[in-house]
Amino acid sequence: MIESVSKRAFGGSSGTYNVHALELAAARERKSKTLGVTVKFLDDSERVFRLEKRAKGSDLLERVFDHLELIEKDYFGLRCCDNDSQCLSCMRWLDPSKLVKKQLGTRQHVLYFRVKFYVSDPSKLQEEYTRYQFYLQLRRDILEGKLHLPPSTAILLASYTVQSELGDYQPEEHEVNYLSDMCLIPNQTEDLERKITELHKLHKGQSPADAEFNFLDHAKRLEMYGVELHKARDNTDREIRLGVTHSGLVVFQNNVRINVFSWSKIMKISFKRKQFFIQLRREPSESYDTLLGFNMETYRSSKTLWKSSVEHHTFFRLHSPRARRRFPFSLGSKFSYSGRTEYQTLAEARRRSGLERKFVRSSSRNLSSPAIRSSTVEDKTKCTRTSGSYAHKVTSLDTKEPKKAWTEDTRIPDEDSCYADKPAEGPFSPGIAGRIMSYADDEEAPASPTSNGLYDTPPYSPSHSPATARSPADVDAVTVAIRPDADGKYGFNVKGGDGAEAAVLVSRVAPGTPAGESVPRLTEGDRLLRINGKDVSRARHEEVVELIQEARRSDSGKLVLVVKPSAYQAYEGDFEEPPYQYVPVGGAEPPSPGNALQQSMLLLADGLASGALIAQYETLFRKHPDLTSNESLKADNVNKNRYRDILPYDTTRVVLKTVDNGSDYINANFIDMSISNTDVTNRYIATQGPLSTTVEEFWSMVLQEDSNLIVMLTTLIEKGRSKCHKYWPDLDGILTLKDIIVKCVKEEIDQSESFVFRDFVVVDVKDNVSKEIKHMQYVAWPDHGVPDSPVEFLAFTERVRANRAEGSPVVVHCSAGIGRTGVMVLMETALCLMEAGEPVYPLEIVKTMREQRAMMIQNASQYRFVCESVFAAYEDKVNEKAES
Structure with a gap:
């Protein structure tokens, strides 16, 4: 301490430097030149970003994306409020080209990070972290009342949230009210929580990423998704x-x-x-x-x-x-x-795929108070349950493909789907699989939509149109190298190549297969340009399949594809309505006996909203791997098969005894469907539509098996192709065969002109025995596809049930004897189960049928239709009971 200062000290020159005052002034100046903006994220966290006052919206967006380390960032944006209001109707998107300061309110600088463009299919998103952000957005949409959904779907989506946060259901850990602290759906009640718990039990084995993927996959089917x-x-x-x-x-x-x-x-x-x-x-x-x-x-x-x-x-x-041309004196908006x-x-995202990143998932409790809501919305999102202690956070690595709902193996193991051996007719995406290639009675692929170009909507760029074949030197081409799995399959299907200018596209990629796990990933809609160095941009479908088969047969099995990625699906017309399904899972606790049917229908309704049934259906074997069809391949029998791929199993085939030509073969199988907890077994003979050379064998089978009813589910000619030979005479006419005479004594058409009912008298000439046989033909089933509604189909099925003779098999045929035939067998079986109060599991019924005849219910659209019909029949019965 200086105690005294000499006079000299104040003499001569001197100076002072006020450090503190100058730093305060500099800070005030810096603050006046910058802008503080608070961004609130989807997990309710927030961060303040300091920007230059002249910064544009694009500068802030890049800062936000860098903070989140988002790669697939263009789906997202920042929302701000007009007039400093937080009402949802007053929200608008931050414009990247304009100054941030001019777009914000005068008193608060708060922005909200949200999804701006809702992806049409979550399988397009390469990164788990991006899917997680979409998952948070949709949860918020549900709680804010923006995304309207039926109660069954709300329960299903909530069960995936529980699986994501808490993992597998553990009885010893998850007590009765273990969901009471979680805000899952609006107006949450204990009864809804019990239903959520039942579905949570079915998601065993799904990781957080799996559950969130299934959440998105089901949510995309909703009518208000992304609207x-x-x-x-x-x-x-x-x-x-x-x-x-x-x-x-x-x-x-x-x-x-x-x-x-x-x-x-x-x-x-x-x-x-x-x-x-x-x-x-x-x-x-x-x-x-x-x-x-x-x-x-x-x-x-x-x-x-x-x-x-x-x-x-x-x-x-x-x-x-x-690029928009600018005219100096143009009128209208220049946006x-x-x-x-x-x-x-x-x-x-493809170029940068393979990044492994760890992140922390937020608890559902954090979303119970959304940051943006009007007073009306606040009432909708208010949770009625109290908070608790189940606020687990889960970390995850973006290292694997999400697992599909209700399945432990998402590969498609059947030998007939063949992964590129046969063309598929529609794109496959998780939850709503495309229609697989049919062998007979197949559906036609829809015509490719076209578009064209005050805002003109220009057409797709030629380089981006999957319908336009281009040189393999296309820009943005991606090389994908794949090796086959242990079964020799790559895991994808192709379609197209049916004309000189038709490109060959990837139509389906099965998760969990080499194609589904490749880096970069092969996706639906990718256009094939080269296969192992050979130009296939204008190749026919058969040539592409042969090249893939050739690669499979090589020593290495390596398949190198050069593809033009498809970033979008072309949409034409209305959305596809989600289907019905119930998928049973082993290990799940069975519902109480008195409520089993209701529970199975509840899950069937969940399938309607989720779209999960197609993916699960396609995991079934089409042909039983342990059953043979050797008899059908003998030289004397090959020509008796209408389709070379539709062959009867040896173990369940119908063996003829009364034909004198030395052959006991006919393309037909016995199918027995037992009704649970009853002594009823419905017996069927599923067969192909007779050929002109097999009419005698067909009638011999009918007489031999003492059948009194023939159900025909096709017309004779469809789209110029013969589907079935006419094996009966006209009304009052007679058909004379070698040992059999057929008389048609009655024929009537119903008022809707959908069905024709006939009565035959069939005479066995050798034994001089006659038999009355009813013939019911469904003529209104479309050439390709399924009936427009279940109403007429259910009426037809009920009439079949009314005319069935106890203990006698019903002969059912379409053209191949597997597609529409399988639909009829499943529908009648389901009606019998409902009548007995037993649960209906359509997938199990298909499995039982395919163990007796291959490929029963031939394609996904048929399975979807029959599931819709099952649920419609159940609702009719419930309504009838309520009215009585």
Whole structure:
């Protein structure tokens, strides 16, 4: 301490430097030149970002994406509020091209990280972390009341949330009220929690990533998935809501979807003041353009809808954003989407795939108070259960493909799907598998939609159109190397190549197979350019299959594919309605006996909302691996088979005894379906439609097995192809065979002209014995596909049941004797089980049938239809009981 200072000290020159004051001033200056923005994330965490005052929205977005380490970042955006309000209807997206400061409110700088573009299929997302962010968004949509869903689906999705957070159900750990602390669905009650628990038990073995993938896979089927509604009025001044989605514009009235305009049908999108317009593509039969107008609430809401439409069309439909020409004196909005498209996003994700990253999942308790809600929404999201202690957090590595719902092995092990041995007819995606290739009575693939290009909706870039064959020197091509698994299969199917200019596309990739786990990953819709160095961009389907088979037969088995990635699916028309299904799982606790049927129907309804039935159906064997069909392959019998691939098992085939030509063969199998806990067994003979050379054998079989009823589920000719030879005479006519005479004594057509009922008298000439036989033909079943609704089909099935003779087998045939025939057998079996109060498990019924005749219920659409019919029949019975 200085106690004295000399006078000299104050003499001469001197100076001072105020460090503290200058630092405060500098800090104030720095603060005045920067902007603090708080971003709230989907897991309710938040972070403050300091930006320059002249920073644009793109600068903040990049800071946010870097903070999250997002690769597939273009699906997301930041939402801000108009007029400093937190009402959902006042939210708008941060514009990357404009200054952040001008877009924020005057008093608070708070933004919300949200999903902006809802991916059409979660299997497109390469990273587990991206799927997790989508999962958080959808959970929030449900709790905020934005995503409307039926109670059964809400319970199912909640069960996946529980599986993700708590893991497998453990009776000793998870007590009665173990869900009471978790906010899972709006208006949560103890009764709903019990139902969630029952489904939670079925998800044993699923990791957090598996459960979240299944959550997304089911949620995408919902009508309101990814739809942000805009209030409007139609030309009759009725209040409606318009929604923009990945596939086009959707119109709702009273929360019911009444129309869909896909992007491929829209020519132009425009707005003027408070009116929003779409111009539809002119159909070949029309001589005029269709212009539809909608009245919006305000000019701003009209422009907001227009901008959203422009962004969604560009993101989901174009190869790259279209450069907009600037004219100095142009009128109207100069807005255009300048970000990356989904195609570019997925291409970038493919190049950067394989990153392993660890992250922490948030608890459902954190989402019980969503950050954005109006007073109305707050009431919807309020949980009625109290908090507890089950707030587990789970870490995960993005290292494996998600496992499908209710299955322990997602590979498709049957030998007939063959993975690229036969073309598939539709794209396969988890939860809603594409229709597999049929051997007979197959469905036709839908025609590829076309699109075209005040906002014009331009067509896809030629380089991005899967219907246009191009040189293998395509840009953005990806090389995928695959080796076969232990069974010699690669795990994918192909389609196309049916014409000189038709490209060959990957139509299905099975999870858990080499193709499903390749890096980069092979995905549905990828266009094949080269196979092991050979150009296949214009090859026929048969040539592609042969090249794949050749690679399989080589010593290494290595298959090197050069593919053009497909970042999108072309949509035409309406969404596909989710199907019904119930999939039983071993080890699950059985429901109480008196409630077993109801429980099975509850899970069947869950399948309706989830779309899980197709994926589970396709895991079944098509032919039993331990059963042979040697008799059908003998030289004398080969020509008696209508289709070379549809052959009867030796163990259950019908052996003829009364034919004199020395052969006992006919393409037919016995099928016995026992009704649980009863002494009833429905007996069937499933057979092909007779050939002109096998009519005698067919009638000999009918007489030999003492059948009184023949059910025919096809017409004689379909689409110019013979499906069945006419094995009966016209009304009052006589068909004379070597040892049999057939007389038609009655023929009537029902009022709907869907069925024809006949009565025959069949005479065995050798024994001089006659027999009356009824013949029921379903003539309204479409040439390809399934009936339009279950109503007529159920009526036909009930009539079959009424005419069945006890102990006598019913002869059932279509063309091949497996597809429609299997549908009929399953439906009658299900009705008998319902009548006995027994649970109905359609998948188990299919398995039982296929153990007696190969490939029963031939394709996924048939299985979906019969499951829908089963549920419709159950609802009818419930309604009848309620009315009585």
